[in-house]
Amino acid sequence: MTYQNPRNLASVEEISTQLNDPNVVILDCTSTVIPTDGGSGFAVSDGREAFEAGHIPGAQFVDLQRDLSTPSDHLLFTLPSAEQFGNALNRLGVGAESRVILYSTGQPGWAARVWLMLRAFGFENAAVLNGGWKAWTNAGLPIETGAAKPPSAASKPFDWSYRPGFFVASDEVVARAEGDALVNALGPDSFRGEAPIAYGRPGRIPGSVNVPTSSLVDPETGLYLSQQQIEKIFADAGVRPDAPLIAYCGAGVAASNVVFARTLSGADARSVVYDGSLLDWSSDPDRPLVTG
Numbered sequence: 001m002t003y004q005n006p007r008n009l010a011s012v013e014e015i016s017t018q019l020n021d022p023n024v025v026i027l028d029c030t031s032t033v034i035p036t037d038g039g040s041g042f043a044v045s046d047g048r049e050a051f052e053a054g055h056i057p058g059a060q061f062v063d064l065q066r067d068l069s070t071p072s073d074h075l076l077f078t079l080p081s082a083e084q085f086g087n088a089l090n091r092l093g094v095g096a097e098s099r100v101i102l103y104s105t106g107q108p109g110w111a112a113r114v115w116l117m118l119r120a121f122g123f124e125n126a127a128v129l130n131g132g133w134k135a136w137t138n139a140g141l142p143i144e145t146g147a148a149k150p151p152s153a154a155s156k157p158f159d160w161s162y163r164p165g166f167f168v169a170s171d172e173v174v175a176r177a178e179g180d181a182l183v184n185a186l187g188p189d190s191f192r193g194e195a196p197i198a199y200g201r202p203g204r205i206p207g208s209v210n211v212p213t214s215s216l217v218d219p220e221t222g223l224y225l226s227q228q229q230i231e232k233i234f235a236d237a238g239v240r241p242d243a244p245l246i247a248y249c250g251a252g253v254a255a256s257n258v259v260f261a262r263t264l265s266g267a268d269a270r271s272v273v274y275d276g277s278l279l280d281w282s283s284d285p286d287r288p289l290v291t292g
Contacts, residue, residue: 001224001226001227002226002227003227003264003265003266004227004264004265004266005263005264005266006264007127008115008126008127008128008260008263008264009127009128009130009224009264010101010127010128010129010130011129011130012129012130012131012135012136012139012141013139015056015101015129016139016141018099019056019057019058021099022152022155023097023098023099023155024098024099024101025060025092025093025094025098025099025100025101025151026056026058026059026060026100026101026103026129027059027060027061027062027092027100027101027102027103027114028047028051028055028056028059028060028061028062028103028104028105028133029062029064029102029103029104029110029111029113029114030046030047030050030051030061030104030105030106030110030133031044031045031046031047031063031064031065031104031110032044032045032046032047032106033197044065044076046061046063046064046065046066047061047104047105048061048063050105051148052145052146052147053145054137054143054144054145055133055143055144055145055148056103056133056136056141056143056144057142057143057144058144058149059103059144059148060092060093060148060151061148062088062092062114064077064110064113064114064253065077067088068080068084068085068088068114068117070084074200074279074280074283075251075276075279075280076251076252076279077113077251077252077253077275078252078275078276079117079120079162079167079275081162082121082160082161082162083160085117085121085160086121086158086160089118089123089158089160090154090157090158091151092151093151093152093153093154094123094154094158095153095154095155095156095157095158096154096156096157096158096159097154097155097156098125098154098158099125099126099127100118100123100125100126100127101126101127101128101129102114102115102126102127102128102129103128103129103132103133103136104132104133105132105133105134106132107213107214107254107257108128108132108213108217108222108224108257108260109185109213109249109253109254109255109256109257110253111128111129111132112128112253112256112257112259112260113252113253113256113257114126115127115128115256115260116166116167116256116259116260116273117166119163119166120162120163120165120166120167121160121161121162121163122158122159122160122161122162122163123158123160128260130223130224131221131222131223132222134221134222135221135222135223138221165270165272166272166273167252167272167273167274167275168246168272168273168274168275169274169275169276169280170274170276170280170281170284170287172246173205173246173248173274173281176244176246177205177206177207179244180243180244180245180246181209181238181239181240181243181244181245181246182205182207182208182209182245182246182248183208183209183210183211183237183239183245183246183247183248183255183258184204184205184208184209184210184211184247184248184249185211185212185213185247185248185249185254185255185257185258186210186212186213186249186250186254187212187214188210188212190202190250191204191208191210191212192204192291192292193289193290193291193292194291197250198282199250199251199277199278199279199282200278200279200281200282200283201278201282201289202289202291203289203290203291204289204290204291205248205278205281205287205288205289205290206288206289206290208248208290209237209238209239210237211233211234211237211239211247211258212254213249213254213255213257213258215233216230216233216257216258216261224261224264227264227265227266230261230262230264230265231265234262234265234267241267241268241269242267242268242269243269244269244270244271245258245259245262245267245269245270245271245272246271246272246273246274247259247271247272247273247274248273248274248277248278248281249277249278250277250278250279251276251277251278251279252273252274252275252276252277255273255274255277256273258271259271259272259273
């Protein structure tokens, strides 16, 4: 498929020919949300066990919650400092001359979240693997088992520094609520406040429209839809191509995929993720939520 920004997306055919390239760093970003408390709560489990059962040869595993997030009392994946983020990526072998390929075994938001974080810390040469692990195995490509092999040190270090303009906090969501498209990336049941899992309190931020992260990929293959299909999904939700956009979800992962897909389609308008998303918004009882 043709996209306005095709470099943000990599195909399994392309990557299968680059496994021996020392500048290509492949990261499995998989985590899993597990329902708890009879289905009303949830926990996050990393995908290390699944990684060791099978992964793309030469890939490294990255734990989003433990390696690339700042601990918080009520949040899960808030941005770390540039030093923390840079140290983690340095340990994974990412440097100034690296090409980073990101994938996950489930929904692509895990990979898209790391892609967006890389951009926020100044690193542009990264792409999400189209279709992720499913596309790799469907293509019958080789797999590797066991723990990741020690990564090679980057030939040239990268200067990690934070750049604003990719993630926002609640005060900016409030300040920009009248001028920006506010997009909820969760499923329709969560959007209505009817899902078993609630991120603090059920419902959506007033004024939101719904673009479920799952609607942006083919349910059978996991591949991203065409640019025209993605553009239509946003248009049908009432999001103009030139409208600045704030995406949110439960904890900032699915929202990252909405921003990533919009970037694929070439929208020039500013698209950002509300970093704390509903876990942060719902922690303040004075912030309204709408159901139904």
